[in-house]
Amino acid sequence: MNLVLLQPEDFISGSGRARLRGRRLKHIREIHRAVPGDRLAVGLTDGLIGRGEIMAADDSSLELDVELEHEPPPPLPLRLVLALPRPKMLKRVLISAVSMGVKRIDLVNSFRVEKSFWGSPLLTAEKLREPVILGLEQARDTILPQIRLHKLFKPFVEDELPELIAGTTPLVAHPGRNAPLPDAVTDPATLAIGPEGGFIPYEIDQLQQCGFRVVSFGPRILRVETAVPALLSRFMKV
Amino acid sequence: MNLVLLQPEDFISGSGRARLRGRRLKHIREIHRAVPGDRLAVGLTDGLIGRGEIMAADDSSLELDVELEHEPPPPLPLRLVLALPRPKMLKRVLISAVSMGVKRIDLVNSFRVEKSFWGSPLLTAEKLREPVILGLEQARDTILPQIRLHKLFKPFVEDELPELIAGTTPLVAHPGRNAPLPDAVTDPATLAIGPEGGFIPYEIDQLQQCGFRVVSFGPRILRVETAVPALLSRFMKV
Numbered sequence: 076m077n078l079v080l081l082q083p084e085d086f087i088s089g090s091g092r093a094r095l096r097g098r099r100l101k102h103i104r105e106i107h108r109a110v111p112g113d114r115l116a117v118g119l120t121d122g123l124i125g126r127g128e129i130m131a132a133d134d135s136s137l138e139l140d141v142e143l144e145h146e147p148p149p150p151l152p153l154r155l156v157l158a159l160p161r162p163k164m165l166k167r168v169l170i171s172a173v174s175m176g177v178k179r180i181d182l183v184n185s186f187r188v189e190k191s192f193w194g195s196p197l198l199t200a201e202k203l204r205e206p207v208i209l210g211l212e213q214a215r216d217t218i219l220p221q222i223r224l225h226k227l228f229k230p231f232v233e234d235e236l237p238e239l240i241a242g243t244t245p246l247v248a249h250p251g252r253n254a255p256l257p258d259a260v261t262d263p264a265t266l267a268i269g270p271e272g273g274f275i276p277y278e279i280d281q282l283q284q285c286g287f288r289v290v291s292f293g294p295r296i297l298r299v300e301t302a303v304p305a306l307l308s309r310f311m312k313v
Numbered sequence: 314m315n316l317v318l319l320q321p322e323d324f325i326s327g328s329g330r331a332r333l334r335g336r337r338l339k340h341i342r343e344i345h346r347a348v349p350g351d352r353l354a355v356g357l358t359d360g361l362i363g364r365g366e367i368m369a370a371d372d373s374s375l376e377l378d379v380e381l382e383h384e385p386p387p388p389l390p391l392r393l394v395l396a397l398p399r400p401k402m403l404k405r406v407l408i409s410a411v412s413m414g415v416k417r418i419d420l421v422n423s424f425r426v427e428k429s430f431w432g433s434p435l436l437t438a439e440k441l442r443e444p445v446i447l448g449l450e451q452a453r454d455t456i457l458p459q460i461r462l463h464k465l466f467k468p469f470v471e472d473e474l475p476e477l478i479a480g481t482t483p484l485v486a487h488p489g490r491n492a493p494l495p496d497a498v499t500d501p502a503t504l505a506i507g508p509e510g511g512f513i514p515y516e517i518d519q520l521q522q523c524g525f526r527v528v529s530f531g532p533r534i535l536r537v538e539t540a541v542p543a544l545l546s547r548f549m550k551v
Contacts, residue, residue: 077534148532167405171539214533255551259496293551294386295452296315301409301542304535308543313493313531 076102078116078215079127080208081141093117093127093139100137103129117141118217147217151176152263153310154239158185158270159224160299162195166206167300173210173220175307181239183225185278187270193226232281240265245287248306249273253291260310268302314340316354316453317365318446319379331355331365331377338375341367355379356455385455389414390501391548392477396423396508397462398537400433404444405538411448411458413545419477421463423516425508431464470519478503483525486544487511491529498548506540 076099085093095103103109109129117127117139124147127139159182160168172180184193196202203222211217225231247267248256267274267282274282279289292306314337323331333341341347349367355377356362362385365377397420398406410418422431434440441460449455463469485505486494505512505520512520517527530544 167538170536174533174535174539175543176533213536216533291551293549295412295414295454297412297542298408298451300405300538301412304539305413305542305546305549308546311531311543313529 076106076212078118078124078212078217079103079139080212080217081117081119081127083119086141087138091141092130093141095137095139096135100132100135103137104132115139116215117143118147118211118215119143120217121219122217123147124215124217148176148214149312150178150218151307151310153177153307154179154181154243154263154265155303155307156181156183156236156239156265156267157299157303158183158268158274159188159192160270161189161192162197164298164300165195165197168303169203169206169222170210170213171300171304172307173207174214174216175304175311176214176216177307178218178220179239180220180222181225181231181235182222183231184228185270186228186275187272198224228278229281232285236282236285240286245282245285246290247274247279247282247287248292248302249279249289250294250296251289251291253289256290256292256306256309258309259312261312264310266306266310268299268306271299314344314450316356316362316450316455317341317377318450318455319355319357319365321357324379325376329379330368331379333375333377334373338370338373341375342370353377354453355381356385356449356453357381358455359457360455361385362453362455386414386452387550388416388456389545389548391415391545392417392419392481392501392503393541393545394419394421394474394477394503394505395537395541396421396506396512397426397430398508399427399430400435402536402538403433403435406541407441407444407460408448408451409538409542410545411445412452412454413542413549414452414454415545416456416458417477418458418460419463419469419473420460421469422466423508424466424513425510436462466516467519470523474520474523478524483520483523484528485512485517485520485525486530486540487517487527488532488534489527489529491527494528494530494544494547496547497550499550502548504544504548506537506544509537 118124123143125143131138243263245265355365361381363381481501483503
Protein backbone atom coordinates (compact mmCIF):
# COMPACT_ATOMS: atom_id res chain seq x y z
CA MET A 76 0.00 0.00 0.00
CA ASN A 77 1.95 2.98 -1.34
CA LEU A 78 -1.09 5.22 -0.91
CA VAL A 79 -4.02 5.10 1.52
CA LEU A 80 -7.11 5.31 -0.67
CA LEU A 81 -9.91 7.21 1.07
CA GLN A 82 -13.66 7.19 0.40
CA PRO A 83 -15.81 10.31 1.00
CA GLU A 84 -17.51 8.44 3.87
CA ASP A 85 -14.17 8.06 5.67
CA PHE A 86 -14.21 11.79 6.45
CA ILE A 87 -15.63 13.09 9.69
CA SER A 88 -18.41 15.25 8.35
CA GLY A 89 -17.41 18.78 7.41
CA SER A 90 -13.74 18.30 8.27
CA GLY A 91 -10.42 17.40 6.63
CA ARG A 92 -10.07 14.52 9.06
CA ALA A 93 -10.54 10.90 8.01
CA ARG A 94 -11.10 7.96 10.35
CA LEU A 95 -9.98 4.48 9.28
CA ARG A 96 -10.74 1.01 10.60
CA GLY A 97 -10.32 -2.56 9.35
CA ARG A 98 -7.83 -3.48 6.61
CA ARG A 99 -6.28 -0.03 6.19
CA LEU A 100 -5.87 0.48 9.95
CA LYS A 101 -4.25 -2.92 10.27
CA HIS A 102 -1.92 -2.33 7.32
CA ILE A 103 -0.82 1.13 8.50
CA ARG A 104 -0.11 -0.11 12.02
CA GLU A 105 1.44 -3.49 11.21
CA ILE A 106 3.22 -2.99 7.90
CA HIS A 107 4.01 0.74 7.86
CA ARG A 108 4.34 0.68 11.67
CA ALA A 109 3.22 4.32 11.52
CA VAL A 110 2.48 6.29 14.69
CA PRO A 111 0.89 9.69 15.45
CA GLY A 112 2.91 12.45 13.79
CA ASP A 113 3.85 10.29 10.79
CA ARG A 114 2.71 11.43 7.36
CA LEU A 115 1.41 9.01 4.74
CA ALA A 116 0.61 9.32 1.04
CA VAL A 117 -3.18 9.43 0.70
CA GLY A 118 -5.70 9.92 -2.10
CA LEU A 119 -9.43 10.40 -2.44
CA THR A 120 -11.17 7.85 -4.67
CA ASP A 121 -11.66 9.46 -8.10
CA GLY A 122 -9.97 12.61 -6.72
CA LEU A 123 -6.66 14.19 -5.76
CA ILE A 124 -3.66 12.75 -3.96
CA GLY A 125 -1.78 14.32 -1.06
CA ARG A 126 -0.59 13.62 2.49
CA GLY A 127 -2.29 12.56 5.67
CA GLU A 128 -0.80 13.17 9.12
CA ILE A 129 -1.70 10.60 11.75
CA MET A 130 -3.35 12.50 14.63
CA ALA A 131 -4.47 9.54 16.73
CA ALA A 132 -4.32 5.75 16.52
CA ASP A 133 -5.42 2.85 18.68
CA ASP A 134 -6.49 -0.74 18.10
CA SER A 135 -9.93 0.22 16.80
CA SER A 136 -9.35 3.29 14.62
CA LEU A 137 -6.87 5.79 13.26
CA GLU A 138 -7.37 9.47 12.43
CA LEU A 139 -5.62 11.34 9.65
CA ASP A 140 -5.55 15.09 8.91
CA VAL A 141 -5.69 15.10 5.13
CA GLU A 142 -4.38 17.60 2.59
CA LEU A 143 -5.14 16.80 -1.04
CA GLU A 144 -3.13 18.77 -3.56
CA HIS A 145 -2.00 16.87 -6.64
CA GLU A 146 -3.51 15.09 -9.61
CA PRO A 147 -3.01 11.31 -9.65
CA PRO A 148 -0.66 9.94 -12.36
CA PRO A 149 -2.04 10.10 -15.89
CA PRO A 150 -4.07 7.09 -17.04
CA LEU A 151 -2.76 4.69 -19.67
CA PRO A 152 -4.51 5.67 -22.92
CA LEU A 153 -5.49 2.07 -23.53
CA ARG A 154 -8.67 0.05 -23.29
CA LEU A 155 -8.02 -3.60 -22.54
CA VAL A 156 -10.20 -6.38 -23.98
CA LEU A 157 -9.06 -9.57 -22.29
CA ALA A 158 -10.29 -13.14 -22.66
CA LEU A 159 -11.34 -14.10 -19.14
CA PRO A 160 -8.24 -15.61 -17.44
CA ARG A 161 -8.45 -18.59 -15.13
CA PRO A 162 -9.58 -17.42 -11.69
CA LYS A 163 -6.22 -17.92 -9.95
CA MET A 164 -4.62 -15.61 -12.55
CA LEU A 165 -7.46 -13.07 -12.70
CA LYS A 166 -6.69 -11.20 -9.51
CA ARG A 167 -2.98 -10.78 -10.29
CA VAL A 168 -3.70 -9.72 -13.87
CA LEU A 169 -6.20 -7.10 -12.68
CA ILE A 170 -3.76 -5.72 -10.08
CA SER A 171 -1.10 -5.45 -12.80
CA ALA A 172 -3.37 -3.77 -15.35
CA VAL A 173 -4.86 -1.34 -12.81
CA SER A 174 -1.44 -0.47 -11.36
CA MET A 175 -0.21 0.32 -14.89
CA GLY A 176 -3.10 2.78 -15.30
CA VAL A 177 -5.70 0.98 -17.43
CA LYS A 178 -9.13 2.57 -16.87
CA ARG A 179 -11.34 0.29 -18.94
CA ILE A 180 -11.15 -3.49 -18.89
CA ASP A 181 -13.61 -5.71 -20.76
CA LEU A 182 -13.37 -9.38 -19.80
CA VAL A 183 -14.77 -11.44 -22.66
CA ASN A 184 -15.57 -15.01 -23.47
CA SER A 185 -13.66 -16.92 -26.13
CA PHE A 186 -13.86 -20.47 -27.45
CA ARG A 187 -10.78 -21.41 -25.39
CA VAL A 188 -12.02 -19.88 -22.12
CA GLU A 189 -13.19 -22.74 -19.91
CA LYS A 190 -16.91 -22.44 -19.18
CA SER A 191 -16.27 -22.96 -15.47
CA PHE A 192 -14.28 -19.69 -15.23
CA TRP A 193 -17.54 -17.75 -15.60
CA GLY A 194 -18.86 -19.39 -12.44
CA SER A 195 -15.97 -18.06 -10.34
CA PRO A 196 -17.07 -16.26 -7.15
CA LEU A 197 -14.40 -13.63 -7.98
CA LEU A 198 -16.61 -12.15 -10.69
CA THR A 199 -19.01 -10.22 -8.47
CA ALA A 200 -18.68 -6.43 -8.44
CA GLU A 201 -17.67 -6.58 -4.78
CA LYS A 202 -14.91 -9.16 -5.33
CA LEU A 203 -13.61 -7.43 -8.46
CA ARG A 204 -13.20 -4.27 -6.41
CA GLU A 205 -10.48 -5.88 -4.24
CA PRO A 206 -7.74 -6.17 -6.90
CA VAL A 207 -8.81 -2.79 -8.26
CA ILE A 208 -8.18 -1.10 -4.90
CA LEU A 209 -4.89 -2.98 -4.46
CA GLY A 210 -3.77 -1.87 -7.93
CA LEU A 211 -4.62 1.78 -7.26
CA GLU A 212 -2.94 1.75 -3.85
CA GLN A 213 0.14 0.13 -5.40
CA ALA A 214 0.53 2.81 -8.09
CA ARG A 215 -0.61 5.81 -5.98
CA ASP A 216 -3.60 6.29 -8.24
CA THR A 217 -7.17 7.19 -7.31
CA ILE A 218 -9.22 6.86 -10.50
CA LEU A 219 -11.38 3.72 -10.44
CA PRO A 220 -11.34 1.74 -13.68
CA GLN A 221 -14.49 0.32 -15.22
CA ILE A 222 -14.59 -3.45 -15.54
CA ARG A 223 -17.25 -5.10 -17.69
CA LEU A 224 -18.01 -8.79 -18.16
CA HIS A 225 -19.19 -10.24 -21.49
CA LYS A 226 -20.20 -13.89 -21.36
CA LEU A 227 -20.99 -13.99 -25.08
CA PHE A 228 -18.27 -13.13 -27.59
CA LYS A 229 -20.30 -12.48 -30.75
CA PRO A 230 -22.88 -10.03 -29.36
CA PHE A 231 -20.07 -8.17 -27.57
CA VAL A 232 -18.03 -7.81 -30.75
CA GLU A 233 -21.01 -6.92 -32.93
CA ASP A 234 -23.00 -4.69 -30.61
CA GLU A 235 -20.62 -3.15 -28.07
CA LEU A 236 -17.07 -3.24 -29.43
CA PRO A 237 -17.60 -0.66 -32.22
CA GLU A 238 -18.48 1.96 -29.65
CA LEU A 239 -15.67 0.90 -27.28
CA ILE A 240 -12.96 1.27 -29.95
CA ALA A 241 -14.22 4.61 -31.30
CA GLY A 242 -11.36 7.10 -31.39
CA THR A 243 -8.72 4.43 -30.65
CA THR A 244 -6.37 2.23 -32.68
CA PRO A 245 -7.76 -1.30 -32.22
CA LEU A 246 -5.10 -4.02 -32.06
CA VAL A 247 -5.30 -7.71 -31.25
CA ALA A 248 -2.13 -9.46 -30.05
CA HIS A 249 -2.03 -12.88 -31.70
CA PRO A 250 0.76 -15.41 -32.28
CA GLY A 251 1.85 -15.94 -35.86
CA ARG A 252 3.39 -14.20 -38.82
CA ASN A 253 1.70 -10.86 -38.32
CA ALA A 254 3.10 -7.35 -38.31
CA PRO A 255 4.99 -6.76 -35.05
CA LEU A 256 3.44 -4.76 -32.25
CA PRO A 257 5.02 -1.28 -32.51
CA ASP A 258 7.73 -0.42 -29.96
CA ALA A 259 5.79 2.53 -28.62
CA VAL A 260 2.16 3.38 -29.32
CA THR A 261 1.31 6.96 -28.42
CA ASP A 262 -2.26 7.32 -29.70
CA PRO A 263 -5.18 5.97 -27.66
CA ALA A 264 -5.55 2.27 -28.39
CA THR A 265 -7.74 -0.71 -27.68
CA LEU A 266 -5.76 -3.91 -27.16
CA ALA A 267 -7.37 -7.34 -27.29
CA ILE A 268 -5.51 -10.28 -25.71
CA GLY A 269 -6.75 -13.84 -26.19
CA PRO A 270 -6.84 -16.77 -23.78
CA GLU A 271 -4.08 -19.34 -23.33
CA GLY A 272 -3.88 -20.95 -26.76
CA GLY A 273 -5.10 -17.74 -28.43
CA PHE A 274 -8.33 -16.63 -30.06
CA ILE A 275 -9.64 -19.11 -32.65
CA PRO A 276 -9.62 -18.07 -36.35
CA TYR A 277 -13.35 -17.26 -36.27
CA GLU A 278 -12.80 -14.85 -33.39
CA ILE A 279 -9.84 -13.21 -35.12
CA ASP A 280 -12.03 -12.80 -38.23
CA GLN A 281 -14.74 -11.15 -36.16
CA LEU A 282 -12.26 -8.76 -34.57
CA GLN A 283 -10.76 -7.92 -37.97
CA GLN A 284 -14.23 -7.20 -39.37
CA CYS A 285 -14.72 -4.84 -36.44
CA GLY A 286 -11.55 -2.99 -37.50
CA PHE A 287 -8.84 -4.65 -35.36
CA ARG A 288 -5.34 -5.04 -36.75
CA VAL A 289 -3.63 -8.34 -35.87
CA VAL A 290 -0.17 -7.83 -34.39
CA SER A 291 2.50 -10.26 -33.21
CA PHE A 292 4.45 -10.10 -29.98
CA GLY A 293 7.24 -12.44 -31.05
CA PRO A 294 7.64 -16.21 -31.11
CA ARG A 295 7.42 -16.78 -27.36
CA ILE A 296 4.11 -17.85 -25.84
CA LEU A 297 3.72 -16.05 -22.51
CA ARG A 298 1.42 -16.72 -19.59
CA VAL A 299 -1.34 -14.12 -19.36
CA GLU A 300 0.12 -12.68 -16.14
CA THR A 301 3.41 -12.05 -18.00
CA ALA A 302 1.88 -11.06 -21.35
CA VAL A 303 -0.41 -8.37 -19.94
CA PRO A 304 2.28 -6.18 -18.29
CA ALA A 305 4.71 -6.86 -21.17
CA LEU A 306 2.14 -5.75 -23.76
CA LEU A 307 0.83 -2.78 -21.75
CA SER A 308 4.42 -1.56 -21.36
CA ARG A 309 4.51 -0.77 -25.08
CA PHE A 310 1.71 1.77 -24.54
CA MET A 311 3.30 3.54 -21.54
CA LYS A 312 4.89 6.93 -21.84
CA VAL A 313 7.62 7.19 -19.21
CA MET B 314 3.54 -26.82 -21.06
CA ASN B 315 3.76 -25.63 -24.66
CA LEU B 316 6.85 -27.76 -25.23
CA VAL B 317 8.01 -31.01 -23.64
CA LEU B 318 11.57 -30.34 -22.50
CA LEU B 319 13.73 -33.47 -22.80
CA GLN B 320 17.01 -34.34 -21.11
CA PRO B 321 19.66 -36.49 -22.83
CA GLU B 322 18.97 -39.22 -20.25
CA ASP B 323 15.31 -39.41 -21.36
CA PHE B 324 16.44 -41.07 -24.61
CA ILE B 325 16.56 -44.82 -24.92
CA SER B 326 20.23 -45.28 -25.62
CA GLY B 327 21.26 -44.98 -29.27
CA SER B 328 17.76 -44.16 -30.50
CA GLY B 329 15.53 -41.18 -31.30
CA ARG B 330 12.99 -42.45 -28.81
CA ALA B 331 12.45 -40.80 -25.44
CA ARG B 332 10.66 -42.33 -22.47
CA LEU B 333 8.90 -40.06 -19.97
CA ARG B 334 7.53 -40.64 -16.47
CA GLY B 335 6.40 -38.47 -13.57
CA ARG B 336 5.34 -34.85 -14.05
CA ARG B 337 5.66 -34.76 -17.84
CA LEU B 338 3.79 -38.06 -18.30
CA LYS B 339 1.01 -36.83 -16.02
CA HIS B 340 0.76 -33.47 -17.77
CA ILE B 341 0.68 -34.95 -21.28
CA ARG B 342 -1.99 -37.49 -20.34
CA GLU B 343 -4.17 -35.31 -18.10
CA ILE B 344 -3.85 -31.80 -19.53
CA HIS B 345 -3.00 -32.42 -23.20
CA ARG B 346 -5.06 -35.62 -23.12
CA ALA B 347 -2.70 -36.85 -25.82
CA VAL B 348 -2.80 -40.45 -27.07
CA PRO B 349 -0.56 -42.61 -29.30
CA GLY B 350 -0.32 -41.03 -32.77
CA ASP B 351 -0.53 -37.46 -31.44
CA ARG B 352 2.42 -35.16 -32.09
CA LEU B 353 3.72 -32.74 -29.47
CA ALA B 354 6.20 -29.86 -29.55
CA VAL B 355 9.41 -31.07 -27.91
CA GLY B 356 12.90 -29.70 -27.32
CA LEU B 357 16.22 -30.98 -26.03
CA THR B 358 17.65 -29.05 -23.08
CA ASP B 359 20.26 -26.61 -24.46
CA GLY B 360 19.50 -27.97 -27.95
CA LEU B 361 17.04 -27.92 -30.84
CA ILE B 362 13.25 -27.99 -30.84
CA GLY B 363 11.01 -30.22 -32.96
CA ARG B 364 8.15 -32.70 -32.73
CA GLY B 365 7.62 -35.93 -30.83
CA GLU B 366 5.07 -38.54 -31.90
CA ILE B 367 3.58 -40.59 -29.09
CA MET B 368 4.28 -44.26 -29.87
CA ALA B 369 3.05 -45.80 -26.63
CA ALA B 370 1.55 -44.59 -23.36
CA ASP B 371 0.30 -46.19 -20.18
CA ASP B 372 0.01 -45.18 -16.53
CA SER B 373 3.72 -45.62 -15.85
CA SER B 374 5.47 -44.25 -18.94
CA LEU B 375 5.09 -42.71 -22.37
CA GLU B 376 7.31 -43.11 -25.43
CA LEU B 377 7.95 -40.44 -28.03
CA ASP B 378 9.69 -40.70 -31.42
CA VAL B 379 11.55 -37.43 -31.54
CA GLU B 380 12.67 -35.29 -34.49
CA LEU B 381 14.64 -32.18 -33.60
CA GLU B 382 14.99 -29.66 -36.41
CA HIS B 383 14.79 -26.01 -35.41
CA GLU B 384 16.66 -23.51 -33.29
CA PRO B 385 14.82 -22.33 -30.17
CA PRO B 386 13.66 -18.67 -30.18
CA PRO B 387 16.45 -16.10 -29.86
CA PRO B 388 17.42 -15.12 -26.32
CA LEU B 389 16.65 -11.67 -24.92
CA PRO B 390 19.94 -9.72 -25.14
CA LEU B 391 19.59 -8.66 -21.52
CA ARG B 392 21.24 -9.60 -18.25
CA LEU B 393 18.96 -9.08 -15.29
CA VAL B 394 20.26 -7.95 -11.90
CA LEU B 395 17.34 -8.19 -9.51
CA ALA B 396 17.10 -7.42 -5.81
CA LEU B 397 15.93 -10.72 -4.29
CA PRO B 398 12.10 -10.63 -4.30
CA ARG B 399 10.04 -12.00 -1.44
CA PRO B 400 9.79 -15.78 -1.78
CA LYS B 401 6.13 -15.85 -2.80
CA MET B 402 6.94 -13.54 -5.73
CA LEU B 403 10.26 -15.15 -6.68
CA LYS B 404 8.90 -18.17 -8.52
CA ARG B 405 6.49 -16.12 -10.65
CA VAL B 406 9.13 -13.51 -11.44
CA LEU B 407 11.59 -16.20 -12.53
CA ILE B 408 8.97 -17.90 -14.75
CA SER B 409 8.22 -14.52 -16.37
CA ALA B 410 11.86 -13.59 -16.94
CA VAL B 411 12.82 -17.02 -18.27
CA SER B 412 9.76 -17.20 -20.53
CA MET B 413 10.73 -13.80 -21.99
CA GLY B 414 14.18 -15.18 -22.86
CA VAL B 415 16.52 -13.86 -20.17
CA LYS B 416 19.62 -16.10 -19.97
CA ARG B 417 21.45 -14.56 -17.02
CA ILE B 418 19.80 -13.57 -13.76
CA ASP B 419 21.75 -12.29 -10.75
CA LEU B 420 19.69 -12.12 -7.56
CA VAL B 421 21.35 -9.61 -5.24
CA ASN B 422 20.96 -8.30 -1.76
CA SER B 423 19.91 -4.71 -1.08
CA PHE B 424 19.29 -2.73 2.10
CA ARG B 425 15.52 -3.11 1.61
CA VAL B 426 15.61 -6.87 0.99
CA GLU B 427 14.39 -8.54 4.18
CA LYS B 428 17.14 -10.73 5.65
CA SER B 429 14.70 -13.63 6.02
CA PHE B 430 14.29 -13.89 2.23
CA TRP B 431 17.82 -15.33 2.00
CA GLY B 432 16.75 -18.22 4.19
CA SER B 433 14.01 -19.30 1.80
CA PRO B 434 14.12 -23.00 0.87
CA LEU B 435 13.39 -21.90 -2.73
CA LEU B 436 16.99 -20.74 -3.16
CA THR B 437 18.63 -24.13 -3.65
CA ALA B 438 19.84 -24.98 -7.16
CA GLU B 439 17.27 -27.78 -7.30
CA LYS B 440 14.32 -25.57 -6.33
CA LEU B 441 15.40 -22.73 -8.62
CA ARG B 442 15.35 -25.21 -11.49
CA GLU B 443 11.56 -25.65 -11.21
CA PRO B 444 10.50 -22.15 -12.35
CA VAL B 445 13.29 -22.23 -14.94
CA ILE B 446 11.90 -25.38 -16.54
CA LEU B 447 8.33 -24.01 -16.38
CA GLY B 448 9.47 -20.78 -18.06
CA LEU B 449 11.28 -22.62 -20.85
CA GLU B 450 8.33 -25.00 -21.44
CA GLN B 451 5.97 -22.00 -21.50
CA ALA B 452 7.96 -20.16 -24.19
CA ARG B 453 9.05 -23.23 -26.21
CA ASP B 454 12.67 -22.52 -25.38
CA THR B 455 15.43 -24.97 -24.48
CA ILE B 456 18.41 -22.87 -23.40
CA LEU B 457 18.89 -22.97 -19.62
CA PRO B 458 19.58 -19.57 -18.05
CA GLN B 459 22.25 -19.07 -15.41
CA ILE B 460 21.00 -17.87 -12.04
CA ARG B 461 23.47 -16.57 -9.46
CA LEU B 462 22.87 -15.52 -5.87
CA HIS B 463 24.78 -12.67 -4.20
CA LYS B 464 24.11 -12.25 -0.49
CA LEU B 465 26.42 -9.25 -0.23
CA PHE B 466 25.75 -6.18 -2.37
CA LYS B 467 29.07 -4.34 -2.19
CA PRO B 468 31.44 -7.20 -3.09
CA PHE B 469 29.10 -8.16 -5.93
CA VAL B 470 29.07 -4.64 -7.37
CA GLU B 471 32.81 -4.09 -6.89
CA ASP B 472 34.21 -7.49 -7.82
CA GLU B 473 31.72 -9.20 -10.15
CA LEU B 474 29.50 -6.59 -11.78
CA PRO B 475 32.22 -4.98 -13.96
CA GLU B 476 32.73 -8.28 -15.75
CA LEU B 477 28.99 -9.00 -15.99
CA ILE B 478 28.22 -5.69 -17.71
CA ALA B 479 31.15 -5.84 -20.14
CA GLY B 480 29.87 -5.27 -23.68
CA THR B 481 26.39 -4.22 -22.50
CA THR B 482 24.59 -0.95 -21.72
CA PRO B 483 24.13 -1.00 -17.93
CA LEU B 484 20.85 0.58 -16.74
CA VAL B 485 19.21 0.74 -13.34
CA ALA B 486 15.45 1.37 -13.20
CA HIS B 487 14.80 3.72 -10.31
CA PRO B 488 11.85 5.98 -9.39
CA GLY B 489 12.42 9.72 -9.60
CA ARG B 490 13.26 12.49 -12.01
CA ASN B 491 15.67 10.53 -14.15
CA ALA B 492 15.92 10.17 -17.91
CA PRO B 493 13.14 7.88 -19.12
CA LEU B 494 13.86 4.27 -20.04
CA PRO B 495 14.08 4.24 -23.86
CA ASP B 496 11.09 2.82 -25.76
CA ALA B 497 13.17 0.14 -27.40
CA VAL B 498 16.70 -0.88 -26.53
CA THR B 499 18.35 -2.93 -29.25
CA ASP B 500 21.93 -3.28 -27.99
CA PRO B 501 22.78 -5.86 -25.34
CA ALA B 502 21.96 -4.43 -21.93
CA THR B 503 22.23 -5.16 -18.23
CA LEU B 504 19.16 -4.02 -16.30
CA ALA B 505 19.18 -3.67 -12.50
CA ILE B 506 15.83 -3.59 -10.69
CA GLY B 507 15.63 -2.74 -6.99
CA PRO B 508 13.45 -4.16 -4.24
CA GLU B 509 10.04 -2.83 -3.22
CA GLY B 510 10.86 0.69 -2.07
CA GLY B 511 13.85 0.87 -4.43
CA PHE B 512 17.59 0.77 -3.99
CA ILE B 513 18.87 3.19 -1.34
CA PRO B 514 20.99 6.22 -2.43
CA TYR B 515 24.23 4.48 -1.42
CA GLU B 516 23.40 1.53 -3.66
CA ILE B 517 22.48 3.80 -6.57
CA ASP B 518 25.83 5.60 -6.10
CA GLN B 519 27.67 2.29 -6.20
CA LEU B 520 25.87 1.24 -9.37
CA GLN B 521 26.61 4.61 -10.98
CA GLN B 522 30.28 4.30 -10.08
CA CYS B 523 30.23 0.92 -11.80
CA GLY B 524 28.92 2.63 -14.95
CA PHE B 525 25.14 2.22 -14.63
CA ARG B 526 22.82 4.91 -15.99
CA VAL B 527 19.78 5.63 -13.80
CA VAL B 528 16.52 5.55 -15.77
CA SER B 529 12.91 6.16 -14.77
CA PHE B 530 9.93 4.02 -15.68
CA GLY B 531 7.28 6.63 -14.95
CA PRO B 532 5.51 7.81 -11.80
CA ARG B 533 3.74 4.54 -11.01
CA ILE B 534 5.25 2.19 -8.44
CA LEU B 535 4.74 -1.36 -9.70
CA ARG B 536 4.96 -4.68 -7.89
CA VAL B 537 8.07 -6.61 -8.91
CA GLU B 538 5.99 -9.25 -10.69
CA THR B 539 4.47 -6.50 -12.86
CA ALA B 540 7.61 -4.38 -13.20
CA VAL B 541 9.84 -7.19 -14.46
CA PRO B 542 7.78 -8.16 -17.55
CA ALA B 543 6.92 -4.50 -18.21
CA LEU B 544 10.59 -3.48 -18.14
CA LEU B 545 11.86 -6.53 -20.06
CA SER B 546 9.30 -5.79 -22.78
CA ARG B 547 11.25 -2.67 -23.72
CA PHE B 548 14.22 -4.88 -24.64
CA MET B 549 12.26 -7.37 -26.79
CA LYS B 550 12.46 -7.33 -30.54
CA VAL B 551 9.17 -8.69 -31.91
